[in-house]
Amino acid sequence: MGISSVGEPCMKASTAIATFRRLRTQPLWRLLASDHGPLTLGLLQTHLYESERGLPASIFHAICQA
The missing domain is CATH 1.20.5 (Single alpha-helices involved in coiled-coils or other helix-helix interfaces)
Structure with a gap:
């Protein structure tokens, strides 16, 4: 070597x-x-589909509030 x-x-x-x-x-x-990382990942995984890589913030916020 x-x-x-x-x-x-x-x-x-x-x-x-x-x-x-x-x-x-x-x-x-x-x-x-951050401390909110696991929550953020869980929300993204739950509300985004495999084919979707993005979602308008307003729609994502509405989904999370439901």
């Missing part, structure tokens, strides 16, 4: 760490990581 083969996994790990740090600053990531 040469130096480059040993250093390569470290570069991949550092790239992954940088990506996760960047994601943690995004609003959606922060919501899912």
